[in-house]
Structures are given as structure tokens and as C-alpha cells.
Amino acid sequence: MEYSALRGLKTEDYEYPGENNAFAVLKKVPFLDQVTAGFLKLQIQTGLLPGIQGDCFRITEDTCPEIYHLYQTALRRLDMPEEYPLYARTEFDYNAFAAGGESFIVVYSSILNHFQPDELLFILGHELGHIKSGHTIYQNMAENLRSLISQIPMIGQEAAIGLFFALHKWYRMHECTADRAGAIAAGSVEAGIRGLSRLMGTDERLPLIRFSEEDILRQNDAFEEENEDFITKVICLAQIAGSQHPWSVTRVKRLHEWGESGGFETLIHSY
Amino acid sequence: MGRYNQKNIHIDPSVYQHPADRTASDAVRKSEAFQKALGLISRFGIEKEIHGLYRACYAQITPSVSPAIHEMLKEAQEMFDVPVIPDIFLERTYQMRVLLTGVERPVVTVSSELLRQMDEPMLWGLMASEMAAVKAGFGEIKLIEWLCSTAGPLLPAGIAASLKVLLKNWHRYAQYTYDRTTLIAGGDFNRAVRFMLLGEAPAGVLDKMDFLDPNNRYMKQCRSFLSEKDLVANTVRGAGAVLSGGDFYASRYMELFRFYHSDYQDLIEEFE
Numbered sequence: 001m002e003y004s005a006l007r008g009l010k011t012e013d014y015e016y017p018g019e020n021n022a023f024a025v026l027k028k029v030p031f032l033d034q035v036t037a038g039f040l041k042l043q044i045q046t047g048l049l050p051g052i053q054g055d056c057f058r059i060t061e062d063t064c065p066e067i068y069h070l071y072q073t074a075l076r077r078l079d080m081p082e083e084y085p086l087y088a089r090t091e092f093d094y095n096a097f098a099a100g101g102e103s104f105i106v107v108y109s110s111i112l113n114h115f116q117p118d119e120l121l122f123i124l125g126h127e128l129g130h131i132k133s134g135h136t137i138y139q140n141m142a143e144n145l146r147s148l149i150s151q152i153p154m155i156g157q158e159a160a161i162g163l164f165f166a167l168h169k170w171y172r173m174h175e176c177t178a179d180r181a182g183a184i185a186a187g188s189v190e191a192g193i194r195g196l197s198r199l200m201g202t203d204e205r206l207p208l209i210r211f212s213e214e215d216i217l218r219q220n221d222a223f224e225e226e227n228e229d230f231i232t233k234v235i236c237l238a239q240i241a242g243s244q245h246p247w248s249v250t251r252v253k254r255l256h257e258w259g260e261s262g263g264f265e266t267l268i269h270s271y
Numbered sequence: 272m273g274r275y276n277q278k279n280i281h282i283d284p285s286v287y288q289h290p291a292d293r294t295a296s297d298a299v300r301k302s303e304a305f306q307k308a309l310g311l312i313s314r315f316g317i318e319k320e321i322h323g324l325y326r327a328c329y330a331q332i333t334p335s336v337s338p339a340i341h342e343m344l345k346e347a348q349e350m351f352d353v354p355v356i357p358d359i360f361l362e363r364t365y366q367m368r369v370l371l372t373g374v375e376r377p378v379v380t381v382s383s384e385l386l387r388q389m390d391e392p393m394l395w396g397l398m399a400s401e402m403a404a405v406k407a408g409f410g411e412i413k414l415i416e417w418l419c420s421t422a423g424p425l426l427p428a429g430i431a432a433s434l435k436v437l438l439k440n441w442h443r444y445a446q447y448t449y450d451r452t453t454l455i456a457g458g459d460f461n462r463a464v465r466f467m468l469l470g471e472a473p474a475g476v477l478d479k480m481d482f483l484d485p486n487n488r489y490m491k492q493c494r495s496f497l498s499e500k501d502l503v504a505n506t507v508r509g510a511g512a513v514l515s516g517g518d519f520y521a522s523r524y525m526e527l528f529r530f531y532h533s534d535y536q537d538l539i540e541e542f543e
Contacts (some may be wrong), residue, residue: 024531201363247327
């Protein structure tokens with residue numbers, strides 16, 4: 001589907017169901033978001049940012065025009081007028097992250113070197129999605145809150161553990177929302193699924209191996225079928241409970257379902 | 272040879288398992304801690320959980336994803352008389368590695384970088400050697416190895432600690448067996464050595480070398496390394512090999528060279 005910009009795009013238009021409920025509780029606390037953003041900005045300016053600015057390669061129109069233009073496309077499609085600094089970090093692994101407060105994005109060089117343009121758009125859109133939804137700020141806010149709660153005598157530690165699992169469930173929803181943002185930036189759900197599959201290790205350079213979207217979806221079905229009994233479900237839950245990311249196959253399935261339900265297409269046509 | 276020679280079928284592990292590997296694996300299996308760990312795996316259905324984890328996180332190489340690899344697995348199944356074909360998963364990492372785990376539902380994870388570096392004959396060697404490892408029962412020991420490394424502190428007292436040295440010792444010698452099965456499957460000594468040394472030399476260098484030539488440069492380097500007389504140096508090297516759970520390439524190459532000129536020739540004659 002061809003489109004250049006979705007003017008006025010709001011995060012609520014593509015948020016993963018349930019994410020906003022958890023968000024709403026924190027949003028109700030007056031001035032909490034401004035205070036957190038301020039602290040986070042300070043934290044990043046003094047901690048993370050000098051290392052990024054000093055060691056990572058800044059991607060600009062002059063240094064890497066092709067990647068920069070893809071980045072501009074992602075910003076435009078997600079209707080994000082502000083440009084956040086984009087850095088490349090030399091790493092063999094596939095990863096990228098966004099920081100809030102003083103927002104910026106870091107993408108590992110292996111992704112920049114090996115991903116196809118629409119797959120890279122998905123990655124950039126995913127990270128921009130975290131910034132657009134304020135995930136980085138709210139996650140920081142929640143973690144600070146958890147830290148404070150753990151200091152309460154008698155019940156603090158137990159309450160903090162409970163909050164830890166609740167927050168991680170919420171973080172996993174964030175990822176699904178960011179995946180949707182990634183698909184919007186990439187221009188299609190299929191490109192988003194290809195991007196997610198690449199993160200699982202699929203690679204066009206591998207000899208004799210060709211993955212399709214159906215292969216990953218079939219794998220997810222097999223995973224769900226095998227884990228239907230109660231004990232396995234409990235064990236799986238225990239394994240994922242402390243993770244900020246859903247299972248890889250689950251992410252593919254959720255993005256696919258969004259596409260199948262017509263959610264993506266309706267959104268694009270409505271702008 | 273190998274894939275292209277269907278006379279080489281139904282080879283028993285006794286033919287290719289290195290004696291040091293056999294001794295080391297017997298020592299692991301006979302230990303009380305190993306039996307206890309096996310009991311835990313069976314009681315809590317851990318093998319099924321591991322399988323589920325792989326399925327959730329790694330892309331599975333099914334027959335539809337790679338018919339060619341599954342054809343190789345079937346051929347290797349016949350060659351090494353293996354009862355079950357393992358599920359193959361792709362692990363996304365820049366490291367070159369492969370890992371077999373499991374008995375009832377064996378799983379092989381192959382790293383994306385290793386797959387990227389290999390040509391088709393090497394891939395065949397890899398798949399065949401993993402199938403031979405399934406037949407030789409490596410999956411069971413590796414399952415315990417996995418359990419000790421990921422959940423060691425949670426296991427009943429002493430299990431992980433008492434198995435640590437035994438497992439590392441086995442791991443070291445199991446590599447000799449892997450090298451042998453790669454050679455048997457591919458039937459090409461130079462290719463088997465190139466596979467062993469994959470990623471260890473600048474691109475293109477290994478292709479130019481004849482590792483069967485007893486005067487090749489690498490052979491000289493290995494001989495020089497292995498003929499070290501200094502007691503301290505040898506002690507440090509030995510300790511390093513035991514602690515890392517992997518032997519030196521020099522030792523592996525020389526072992527394979529010896530095998531090629533002895534038992535391997537008998538094997539070839541037997542199947543001709």
C-alpha cells in the first residue's frame with residue numbers, strides 16, 4: 001500500500017488492546033509524567049548519552065543518505081515532526097533501542113548492514129513507536145515507583161514483586177504496539193512480519209533455507225498446541241513473566257492477526 | 272563418498288566413537304549425579320519444556336523451509352541408523368555453533384553465522400555428524416549439561432558440582448568423535464579439516480592447503496605445538512583444555528590425521 005504520511009496519526013489508533021488501561025493509572029497522577037521526563041532527561045544526559053555521542057556513529061543525510069532517508073520516511077509515516085538523533089553502534093547481534101527523556105535511537109550495525117529497506121523501516125518504526133507512545137518515560141516512571149514501593153516497611157518487597165510482574169506484562173504489550181508502529185512505518189504488515197522473522201534469525205543469505213510468513217505462523221500454532229496442558233502453561237507463564245518481550249512467535253502471530261482483522265488497512269485508509 | 276556413496280550405510284557408533292570419548296562418556300553415565308539429574312528431567316518433563324522454549328524463540332527449519340536440509344537428515348538417518356530425526360532450529364547469533372540436546376525429542380540448534388559460512392558439502396557434514404551424535408547418545412549427556420549450566424544452583428546439592436569436570440572432560444573428547452563422523456559422512460579429509468577450522472583462518476587460506484600432505488605448514492605448526500617439552504607449559508595447556516571443555520585444534524587435527532590413516536581406511540575397505 002502506497003502512502004507517504006499519516007497526518008494526525010494518534011497512538012490510540014494502533015495501540016495493542018489493553019496497553020492503554022495500564023497506562024491510564026499512571027497518567028492520572030498529576031505532573032508525574034513531566035517530573036519523570038525531567039529526571040529521565042537528566043539521567044540520560046549524564047549517563048547513557050555521553051557514551052552514545054562519544055562512541056556511536058551519528059546517521060545524518062551527509063553520512064548515510066540512504067538510511068537517513070528511510071528514517072525520514074518512518075518519521076513521516078508515523079507523523080512525528082521532531083527528528084530524534086539516530087546512531088549506529090558496531091555490534092554483531094541484531095538489536096536496536098530507543099531512549100526517552102532526551103530521546104534518541106540506536107540501531108546495531110548488523111541490522112543496518114543486513115536488513116532489507118522495508119525490514120529496516122520496521123525496526124526504525126518500532127523504536128519510534130516506543131518514543132511516540134511515551135513507553136520509555138512511563139517505563140522509567142513505573143520502575144521508580146516500584147523502587148519506592150519496595151522501601152515501604154513490612155509489605156514493600158512483596159508489593160514490589162507483584163508490581164514487577166504486572167509491569168512486565170504491560171511492557172510486553174508495549175512491544176506489540178511498537179510492532180504495529182513498525183508495520184505502519186514499513187508500509188505493510190508483511191514487511192513487519194519479515195522484520196520480526198529476521199530478528200528470529202531468518203536470513204536471505206543462508207543457503208538452502210527460505211522462511212515464509214506461513215512457516216512462522218505454523219510454528220506458533222505448534223507451540224500453542226503443545227503447551228495446552230495446565231502445567232506447561234504455568235511453566236511457560238513463569239518463563240515469560242520476567243521478560244519485557246513476548247515470545248518471538250507470539251509477536252509474529254499478533255501482528256499477523258492485526259493485519260488479518262483489517263486493523264492495518266482501516267487505519268491507513270482513515271488517514 | 273559419504274552422501275554420494277550409499278554403500279556407507281548403518282554405521283555403528285563403535286566404529287566412529289573415539290576411545291577417549293567412550294571412556295569419558297561412560298564415566299559421566301556411571302556417576303550418581305548423572306542418574307539423579309536424569310531422574311529430575313524425566314520427573315519434571317524438562318525435555319518437553321526445552322523443546323517448547325526453542326519453538327517459542329527460534330525459527331524452526333522444517334521440511335518446507337528447507338527441503339534440502341531434510342533430505343540430508345534422511346540420508347544421514349540411514350547412514351548412521353538413527354531412530355529419530357531431530358527438530359532443527361536456527362539460533363540468531365554471530366557465533367559459529369551448534370547444539371544438540373534431548374533424547375526422546377532431540378533438538379539441534381544451528382547458529383545463523385555457522386550456516387552462512389558453510390557451503391553445501393559442509394552443511395551435509397554438519398547434519399550427518401549431528402545425526403551420528405544422536406545415535407551415539409550425546410543428546411542425553413548434553414541435556415544434563417544444559418540443565419547444569421542453566422539451572423545448576425537450583426539442583427539438589429552436589430549434582431552440578433560433581434558433574435562439572437566429568438562433563439567438561441567428555442565435551443573435550445566428544446569433539447574427536449564429531450570430527451570423525453564429519454570425515455566419514457563427507458569422505459574428504461581436506462573438507463573435514465576445513466570444517467573444523469572454519470572461521471579460524473582468513474577467508475580463502477584454508478581452501479589452498481592440502482591437509483593430507485604431512486609437510487603442510489599447519490601440520491608443522493601443530494607438531495611443534497604438541498611436542499612441547501616444558502612441564503609447566505604442558506600443565507597449563509592441559510588445564511586449559513579441561514577447564515574450557517574443548518581441545519586444541521592442533522590435537523584434533525592430528526587425531527583426525529591418525530584416524531584417516533588407520534581405522535578410516537579399514538572402514539572404507541569394509542564398505543567397498
